Amino acid sequence: MLRGLAGPKTGGKVLVAFASQTGAAEQIAWKSANALIARGDFVRVAQLGALTPAELAQAGTLLVVTSTYGIGESPDSARGFERKVMPMRANLKGVSFAVLALGDRSYEDFCGFGQRLDKWLATNKARRLFTPVLVDGDEDLPAMKQWCENLAKLGARTTVEALMPAPPQDWFLEERRLLNPGSPGGEAWSVSLTPPDPALLNWRAGDIAEFWPRNADSAVDAFLSERAQDGASRHVWQDREMTLRDILAHSRLPAPHEAPGMEAERLILQLQAYPHREYSIASLPGSGRLDVLVRKVVLPGGKLGIGSGWLTHHAELGGRVPLRLRPNPNFHPSSDGPVILIGAGTGMAGLRAHLLHRQKKGLREAWLLFGERARAHDLFYGEDIAAWQADGTLARADFAFSRDAAPKTYVQHLVAEQGGAIREWIGRGATILVCGGLNMAAGVDEALSAILGREKLEAMTGTGLYRRDIY
Ligand SMILES: Cc1cc2nc3c(=O)[nH]c(=O)nc-3n(C[C@H](O)[C@H](O)[C@H](O)COP(=O)(O)OP(=O)(O)OC[C@H]3O[C@@H](n4cnc5c(N)ncnc54)[C@H](O)[C@@H]3O)c2cc1C
Ligand SMILES: Cc1cc2nc3c(=O)[nH]c(=O)nc-3n(C[C@H](O)[C@H](O)[C@H](O)COP(=O)(O)O)c2cc1C
Structure with missing residues (x-):
């Protein structure tokens, strides 16, 4: 239980329940809780799966932060809750709630579990404070702004920047080693990175490294020359000034029939940034390097997967690799x-x-x-x-x-x-x-x-x- 002085807009009593598979929802739950504590609420943070209907009924204000995993399923820690508690009737009269549902629109059942939970709470007479906020990946600024505004309406003091994960930092690609030459399966590479600052050698077994992939330099060069664009021209993209070459490197490159003959400024507006890719960390900080084990994805036609192709093939040895560590307490x-x-x-x-x-x-x-x-x-x-x-x-x-x-x-x-x-x-x-x-x-x-x-x-x-x- 975290404690502050009684806050006015929530009745002073808040339960922040989370269900997270790889740590993202858990991080946001803690940040949301801290924002309410700053205002002076009594805040309890708990794993949703560990709560009973009676505890939920006592919640006062209930904020649920959850992801969806597998194929529209709940995270592991909430599997029992969904199987045993959600089919039951509960009397949640007197509870006011809001749901933040993390997901990924590329899955058919987008934020499926968060939405089921929202319905279950409402069906059981809890009062919905806000429509559920559905978050698509962890770069979804509009959705997180909405959640931030909802928290502010409850009296919390925070900013969307504080709720979002920190930006990545440039690590260095130290070594790349094929672990399975001659295998009947896909190539598996051990990829090792060193940090720009030894203080970043700080993670635990089970944590995850998030990588921002880039297109191969040759693909960007070909795109620039096909369109006679100047790669060195500078533009603002995602709130940062960057060269066109760098912007293109981090984006899905439009096919020749898409956006033909477009000048750079208009083209940039159409570009979709690649989301980061996640890899389980295979080493401990004491080794001085972060190792990952990456299967090289080869797509039909021979092109490489965006993230695995970048790490196992395109990225230059000694070059910079944008990376962020994500704590994964569940593992x-x-x-x-x-x-x-x-x-x-x-x-x-x-x-x-x-x-x-x-x-x-x-x-x-x-x-x-x-x-x-x-x-x-x-x-x-x-x-x-x-x-x-x-x-x-x-x-x-x-x-x-x-x-x-x-x-x-x-x-x-x-x-x-x-x-x-x-x-x-x-x-x-x-x-x-x-x-x-x-x-x-x-x-x-x-x-x-x-x-x-x-x-x-x-x-x-x-x-x-x-x-x-x-x-
Ligand atoms: C928590 C977590 C931990 C992970 N740990 C590891 C790990 O330790 N090691 C590891 O190797 N991976 C790991 N992954 C998976 C990794 O994050 C990537 O998903 C994987 O490397 C593939 O990414 P990619 O960018 O190379 O492939 P993408 O380019 O995203 O392609 C992936 C798939 O999309 C489809 N696809 C994409 N483009 C096309 C196209 N043009 N035509 C047809 N099909 C297409 C294909 O099915 C392809 O296999 C982990 C994922 C998570 C969530
Ligand atoms: C293997 C896997 C399966 C997923 N399945 C879904 C899904 O069915 N629906 C959805 O909206 N999001 C899905 N997601 C996206 C996650 O919900 C999203 O990455 C979320 O930010 C993870 O949060 P967490 O770290 O708290 O678990 C899936 C992600 C992974 C890696």
Whole structure:
């Protein structure tokens, strides 16, 4: 509970509930709470999934900040809430509420969970203070301005700049290494960066790095010469003065039939900036560098994915890479006890950070279950794994290499096969950490549910013993 002097417009009592998968909604929830405290409210911040209907009914003013994950689903921490609490009737008369829903318009069910929650609160007689604010990505200034105005109407003191994440900073691309030459799968690159200031070497296992991708210089040059534009001309774009070359580098380049023959100022108005791309951090600050493990996406026709192409191919060694760190408390280490780490492909990145953390602390009792294509090529960070096995950081490691076995075996099959041992580890209080793609995570979730039961998994999510960094 955070406390200030009683504020007038909210009756002085505010509950800020959040449901966040990768930390964005959680950050905004805390910033919103702090803005109300500055005004003098009694503010409690809590994970939505940990609240009972009775606690919600006592809220006074309830602000909910939530994201939508998977395919229109709630974040993990609110899965139990949606399954068990939302189908029930609750008497929320006397509660005034507002919802801030984070999402991404490229998904069919935009802000699906936030909108369901808004309806559920209203259906249960809570009074809607404002229409829900739907936020598209974390550069959605108009939506965040709206939320800021809503907070101001409740008496909060803040600015939209304070609610938005800080701008990125230029790091340096130190090293790039192909980890799986000859693999039957896509290339996986270890990409290492160093900060402009050592003070930026500050994150925890489980955190995320956000990168602002650029087009290849050659693509920008071709665009400029096709249109006879001067790349060095300067313009204001997104409140900053930049060269046309730089503006184009950060934007989706219009095809020749789009915006033909347009002068620079008009062209700039039409450009869409690339959103940032997120990567699980694979190293700890003590190494002096930030490592990520990036799968190079190759699109039909051979063009590279915007973010992965930039990091694994186009970006110049030694060059600047705009980057921002994002705390991801949902995937931080939660205990020094036993841990089962499950992942596939680039999911090894997040698991590696956890294993490095445990190695540093001299912790044992870690069990790795990892899936990829071919052992001869795809045992990412194989030297680290051997070292963790040798020094006892890893008590056990099991692998599923799909191309090495018939029928194909994936990591979820490995989990299903190990039901007895998993139950035994969970009985000793083990945490489960899952990192990697959504399909793998769904398969692993099903296998774990068959072994432990859905109720148990939801309870483990609630107590931080089942944590996922999935995408
Ligand atoms: C929390 C989190 C952690 C992540 N961690 C990692 C990680 O550790 N390692 C990792 O490699 N990735 C990770 N990702 C995924 C990463 O952020 C990117 O989504 C991924 O690298 C692809 O981005 P891209 O810009 O290269 O591809 P994009 O250019 O965005 O393309 C992605 C997909 O869009 C489709 N597409 C785009 N353009 C076209 C087109 N012209 N024609 C047809 N299809 C098209 C294709 O299906 C393509 O595969 C993570 C994501 C999240 C949310
Ligand atoms: C794997 C994945 C699935 C997502 N699914 C949806 C979705 O179905 N609908 C939506 O509006 N946004 C979706 N999003 C966007 C997130 O809601 C958005 O990135 C949000 O800012 C994340 O906030 P959080 O860090 O608090 O979880 C998805 C994002 C990811 C990475």
